[in-house]
Amino acid sequence: MPRTRNDTPFVTGMRGHRVRNIDKRIARRQQILLALAEVLAVKGYEDATLDDVAARMNCSKAVIYYQFKSKADVFVALVEQVNRDAIARLREIASTDASPEAQLRAAIDSLVQFGWQPLDYASIRVRRPSSLPREARIYLRALDREYEDIFTDIVRRGMDTGAVARRNPRFVALTLINAVLSVFRWARPGGALSTDDLQREIPAMLLNGVLTPGGSRAEDGR
Amino acid sequence: MPRTRNDTPFVTGMRGHRVRNIDKRIARRQQILLALAEVLAVKGYEDATLDDVAARMNCSKAVIYYQFKSKADVFVALVEQVNRDAIARLREIASTDASPEAQLRAAIDSLVQFGWQPLDYASIRVRRPSSLPREARIYLRALDREYEDIFTDIVRRGMDTGAVARRNPRFVALTLINAVLSVFRWARPGGALSTDDLQREIPAMLLNGVLTPGGSRAEDGR
Numbered sequence: 001m002p003r004t005r006n007d008t009p010f011v012t013g014m015r016g017h018r019v020r021n022i023d024k025r026i027a028r029r030q031q032i033l034l035a036l037a038e039v040l041a042v043k044g045y046e047d048a049t050l051d052d053v054a055a056r057m058n059c060s061k062a063v064i065y066y067q068f069k070s071k072a073d074v075f076v077a078l079v080e081q082v083n084r085d086a087i088a089r090l091r092e093i094a095s096t097d098a099s100p101e102a103q104l105r106a107a108i109d110s111l112v113q114f115g116w117q118p119l120d121y122a123s124i125r126v127r128r129p130s131s132l133p134r135e136a137r138i139y140l141r142a143l144d145r146e147y148e149d150i151f152t153d154i155v156r157r158g159m160d161t162g163a164v165a166r167r168n169p170r171f172v173a174l175t176l177i178n179a180v181l182s183v184f185r186w187a188r189p190g191g192a193l194s195t196d197d198l199q200r201e202i203p204a205m206l207l208n209g210v211l212t213p214g215g216s217r218a219e220d221g222r
Numbered sequence: 223m224p225r226t227r228n229d230t231p232f233v234t235g236m237r238g239h240r241v242r243n244i245d246k247r248i249a250r251r252q253q254i255l256l257a258l259a260e261v262l263a264v265k266g267y268e269d270a271t272l273d274d275v276a277a278r279m280n281c282s283k284a285v286i287y288y289q290f291k292s293k294a295d296v297f298v299a300l301v302e303q304v305n306r307d308a309i310a311r312l313r314e315i316a317s318t319d320a321s322p323e324a325q326l327r328a329a330i331d332s333l334v335q336f337g338w339q340p341l342d343y344a345s346i347r348v349r350r351p352s353s354l355p356r357e358a359r360i361y362l363r364a365l366d367r368e369y370e371d372i373f374t375d376i377v378r379r380g381m382d383t384g385a386v387a388r389r390n391p392r393f394v395a396l397t398l399i400n401a402v403l404s405v406f407r408w409a410r411p412g413g414a415l416s417t418d419d420l421q422r423e424i425p426a427m428l429l430n431g432v433l434t435p436g437g438s439r440a441e442d443g444r
Binding site: 201202 | 266267268269351352353387389390392393394396397400401403404405407408409414415419423424426427428429430431432
């Protein structure tokens, strides 16, 4: 949201001074988010400070305050970006011609694959700290829900085609999402299980439990 | 641990004055844990205060400080009790003659069943706050691990008998445990899904994914 707010008035020329400023500003913003993600992975949310973030960027805190009001503000921007990206990927998966079962598999694959990205990893591990301002938590909750709603739709369509066993679709969706995300809370990059291992084992463990024994495999030929 | 530290010197007579004092002290201790659990369910760990706990007990904070040093101290006692109870239940399950598959099912049933108890619910929802003192977190982590180790043993024996599909046993155990616990993070008591619903659907969703297609059902006749 802050990006939209600040972009428009500056965009004046194709390669003009102001456009380059915006590029630089966006790049800087990404550096800040990434630096916070790295600090979060080590210290957790409560102990992380903007001093840590600035130290990791080898710059002064003023560089951060030029774009953000507080640690909470940077964190919200981080989760916002992670969620918007995940929502975009899931919308794309849900809009293909593939069967709901194949979509469900792709959705889980996508969660596993992106869980190791620094921003995603920080967002998953830290979840939504209770010390965040209330309105920030409500805003992030709404973004989480947007993702869950698309996922639930895929599950529901799977139930309609008979590929997914009939249960409360929201319950199935939330259990699948959270089961995948919970792996990233104890697994470590470079730990006993590689991304390949997780990518192979997680869908197998979780999907077998929700698919109907017969119909599913026939349908998308996997 | 505090209980043992304080018990022994007081126990002097069968129905003597001091024994009754201990009973009262233990009862009071339980009231404090329960009151914290109720506060945590509403406010989360960061916002909960010992003033809230005292207010809920309709007593002065001195009653709490008589047995505990701080909010963190009460929380550690709460999680300690929850984990020791869960470990005892799991040890009992693991020591029966039932097949590993039946033990796994019982272990998951037990997690689902106890997840709604006020102390367990608070412990699951709040998890292990990063603002807890470091040594408290290390101590609780060790208790968590004790539970996970017994669970992993059941999974490993299931793999040895062929009932459970062969994967990294610790990965399977942690994924199952966390998948169950994650349900309690979004489900609410009195919400759309009753304990009966959860008790029926969670094992079905999760166990189908880890059991081998053939061998399992034959083995314990379920």
